[in-house]
Amino acid sequence: MTTGTITIPRIVPRPTSETGIWSWIGTVDHKRIGTLYFFTSIFWFLTAGVEALLMRLQLSRPEAEMVSPEVFNQLFTMHGTVMVFLVVMPLSAAFFNWLIPLQIGARDVAFPRLNAFSYWLFLFGSVLLNVSWLVGDAPNGGWFGYAPNSENLYNPSNGMTFWVLSLGVLGIASIAAGLNFIITIINLRAPGMTMFKMPVFTWMTLITSVLIVLALPVLAVAGIQLQTDRLFGTTFYDPVAGGDPVLWQHMFWLFGHPEVYILILPAMGIVSEILPVFSRKPLFGYPFVIFAGIVIAFMGWFVWSHHMFTVGLGPAANSAFAVSTMAIAIPTGVKVFNWMGTAWGGSIRLTTPMLFALGFIAMFTVGGLSGVMHSSAPSDAQQQDTYFVVAHFHYVLFGGAILGIFGGIYMWWPKIFGWKLSEGWGKLNFWLMLIGFNLTFFPMHWIGMDGMPRRIYTYPADQGWNGANMAATIGGFVIAVSVLVWVINVYLSWRRRDPAGDDPWDGRTLEWSIPSPPPHYNFAKIPQVEHLDDFWFKKHPELIAEFEGHHGPRGAPEGAQFDDDDYYEDEVHAEDDETGSYAHGADDSHGGHGIHLPDMSYYPLVLAAGITLAMAGLFTEYWVVGIGGGLIAWGMLGWSFEPVND
């Protein structure tokens, strides 16, 4: 809400720094916010990795006593929560931020300050969650927080309160970000970019955002219910008063299953961008891949009870959810086959991003196949809550999401930072990660079927689980080394900082048409989009006919002559250099070409801090809620009255 007639006094002047820490604190630039998301979640990635290694050390031998059962419970709770909410989701958000405006030809997201707000809220929420370690009260009820084990009677420490409140904060952050990207993608596309000319990653972002916006509220409701139980003595999940623990599971998984697709769809989008670039071929069956994504997202709402096959919902419910779960494998399979179809007949360059993308397909397929084994309820009765499940979802979430995201990191690093990561170190990183990953998680299939349950901090020596556990621990450390290799790669490449050029990979989408790193305003001239993979066809106009020829009614008539002049507005065209950049030659200032970008603002930070403090105050001191409330009021009023540009 803006109005020119009302101003409220500023307590701190509007930030204007273009360098230094203040330029980050007040930033509303999507690229900077993406970078903030990225490094914050990489930090939590390392934290969660240390947690995983501690667990693996404890489990490397039977009857080990490295960590107590209490600490072990905290470790797996935090590892799961952190990896889901502080690593994979925000890493995806980093890519949303970096890429979406660039891919759709926009200068920023629809609501830049809301975007900054999402980040700060995510940061504070993640800190709130992890502060629990420092006060010795880390959550210990599992990332799924099953009631009544997460209720006060069984869990009197503050751990699960930390968990539920920080998930609340993170949930608001995710919903705000999701809303922002939905509007951005729907409303800020460059002229000519119809929905079916959007890059696949943009599509997956849109689908993911819709899922976030619809699924996170369900978690919020479950969280509020557990929270009022814990803090105010209501009886939502107290069986003694008639509260039903199964309701918690329905609520959690009604959120939890769409969440699985929230985690994997962005990585699928990344892979769908990498494969065509390094095969020099368009994505095979673009509309099929998009529809498969939509169908997965839709069907993802009707399979949640497959997490509850052993709860005792009865044969009818188990049959229905078994069949719906199997059905969701169909669109997933379509994606895998289409990716193979993309590589098929291409001119494949095995660069680091391509290796990660291929690794994604290979590993995700394994996870998908073990998923089909789970979908068969009777078979799942033996697998549920065993290490087989641990293996399954790590194949999907590590072999899938993390490998995909690493591919994305190598792919877009030169675009975001202007210099490439070393290919040699990158390939070492990939192979170590692939080998370590399989060494860690493949044996888990075996010990799961051999009867080793999840979430046990120790196990007897005579069950035949020792070797596989030791192998998994060794593999865990190989993964750690691979991440270390990535860190070394970043450091060494940063020291060299060889300019990457605008289009180091021979890219296809709009982000490769502008300088690396992109200027503040992204596009000096908003591009006029004519094609899917517009930039590719701009570079290779001779291919349009060949491509469009297959395209049927959506494309230009077969044999139509491509006329460059029609496709790009004169001004840009005139300034085109041979890379065809949309931004080259632009006046590198705010004023150039009349570009108006939003000014910086600290109110998002204030509001986010207020919300976090108000939440934290609920279980510490009520005056903290007061301070939080004050900050919320200040943030909201300041934000409302602050013009986008002074």
Add this chain to the structure above:
Amino acid sequence: MTEAVQAEHHEPVEDTSTGLNNRKLLMWAFLASDVMFFGAFIATYLVYRNKSLEGPYPNQVLDIPVTSVSTFVLLMSSLAMVLALDGIRRNKKAVGRFWILTTAALGSVFLGFQVYEFYEFAQMGLTPQKNLFGTTFFILTGLHGTHVTLGVMWLIFMALVVSPTPKERWGLVLAIAGFYAVMLSTLAGIFTGEESTLAIISTLVGYPAMLLLIFGILGMFGGAWILAQAGRGDESSHHALDLEIAGLYWHFVDIVWIVIFTVVYLISATDGTPPGSAPFVLPGAH
């Protein structure tokens, strides 16, 4: 918004891919998210319906006539919201502002009813900790009340935004403060045990509440009179979009209440001791 009005009042056609305003779209998307939020709470209520192990049960506490009145009040506020937007769009600022304030006032009256209801229920022994009905009822209606409260604050904020001059500001402050003084004294009267407003006024406990009521009435009408004079014909259509977005939110909160009123009140009104009341079955008890 019609083309003509847009052209007349310099509101540019939205320069977006869909032609829809970003913020309006944001509100729609947010409401979709909020549907899931309330949906999950209402589902919880339905799952726990008739599952309380002890009373008070709905049929012992629910007062359908009273809640019907408050529901009517909230529905009328939606009508006022429509009139407010119409006034603001047509540059009848004072009229629009009157209806904005009426909307906020009706919303506040609804909240007053809710405070009264919560108080009464607590008197009858129903608290959020008491049983599953209490737990689900208070948290669901309480969160809806929070939504209404935010909406009222938003509307007051909108009234402030369309009233830039000091005179208008004074009128606003007087009218709003007066209104809440009346509400406060009325609630105070009700909580001291009286049922009808007339009886409250005659037997109002204590001098301060009486004074509050009198000053409240004076302030409300005085403020209204000032506002009726100030900035009558000012251009206001440039606020129409902001108000429309607030209105989307307001109508949504109303619709949610209709669902809650149906589910929690109308169809639960006769819920008593659960049929074949099966309290917590202890393990092994056969």
Add this chain to the structure above:
Amino acid sequence: MPPLRSVTGRTRATLLLCLLAAGLAVLAACTPSHDQSTFDPAGPIAARQADLFIFIFWLAVAVFILVEGGLIYAVIKYRKRRDGEMPKQVHGNTRLEITWTIIPAFILLAIAIPTVKAIYENDAVPQDRGEPLEVIAIGHQWWFEFRYPGLEIVTANQLHIPTGRPVVVTLQSEDVIHSFWIPKLAGKLDMVPLNDNHFWFLADRPGMFYGQCAEFCGIAHAHMRFRVVAAPEEEFREWVTDMRTPVDAPEPDSPEAKGRTTFLANCSMCHTVDSYLANGYPTEIAAQDRRWNTWVESEGDSPIVSGPNLTHLSLRSTLAAGVQDLSEENLRTWLRNPGSIKPGTRMQVNAQVYATEDNRIGLTDEEVDNLIVYLMSLEPGEGGPTVSVPPPDAGGEPNAARGEALFAANGCSGCHSLGEDTIIGPGFKGVVSRAGTRVTGVSAEDYLSESIRSPSAFVVEGFSDGLMPILSTLSDADVADLIEYLKTIE
């Protein structure tokens, strides 16, 4: 389950086992017992689950080879040969895409049909395999209670079943969610508070099968295990008879007797040892409910918690919920410092006897030794099954002889001597004449009747409340007979 199918299932399982274990053979070369392997089903439920898994597994292997092979082939075949080469810009192939949508759909249909079939087959108790044995399994933090309502037997952490006969289990939980899982007999089903679950399983062969809680249930989740002893019908019947046979009374002043005194004073509020008694089954149920309610009402702080029933403990093979073999040495470690075997166990956290500075047991070494001797002596005695109590007299006249039988059958003598000594409760010499003088206006009969009905009603100074069970199964005639018997003790 036809034997042939089961054998092929097992053969496939062996194949699969080889395949999966190939890479790990060296590491796993010690002599593991694989007691929880799902590839060695011993009953139709587990067999069906394993068969289904193996069927899907081979389909998955085929898809795996197709996809990974295709991927590797594509990468090798279509590797970039020269700079600037431009592959054909194929946008897709609708026919191909529809094909690879439909073929997986058929593969999944091939999985869905046996899946749904197996769901329903595993749900229906077979009618042709004999009378099902009814069992109630209850999850507690962190042990399993087993009740046999038809046989009126209560035991813990070791479930005895006959082979070849279906066992119908009702799953309940007292506190949080647990999961009941015997990998070789049946896949898991959760034990959810307020939501009774029912399922059945059947052991085709005798043996000791391992079970473990599979749902995260708190700090000692890793140590919540149990055993299933499947034995031929006759052996099972013997066990049932044993469970109804009282322990022989220990010699006075023997270590057993001293251990028993220690047990009654420090352990008996949470552990029952005499569920072989006539009212043993309902008494134990009432006692567990009372213990549970005490714990809940104190918000987890009471010295009384739900403890496993220890009737005929020495018939069991493990202690601490299947965590260690039952032996004197392990029992000593367990009693002295339970946390060294099972961190977080309620016994150490809540029980009064562990409320010491270092949370070790507050007993002398000698007392612990005697306690161990006593616990290991808990086994069926020579006297045969419990003498049954005759039905009450038709005339309704109190019958002292019947009262004596009730006194024995309800285990009253465990706490009350017939002399003046205090065991746990007061000695009963002259109890009726004392009872008449306790409370003005209350007759001896009313005082005693009330004391039997609600033990907390009149607690004499020097004795603790909360130790005596509520004998909810006693009828009014039973109480009258008991009082009549007490009158004879002068």
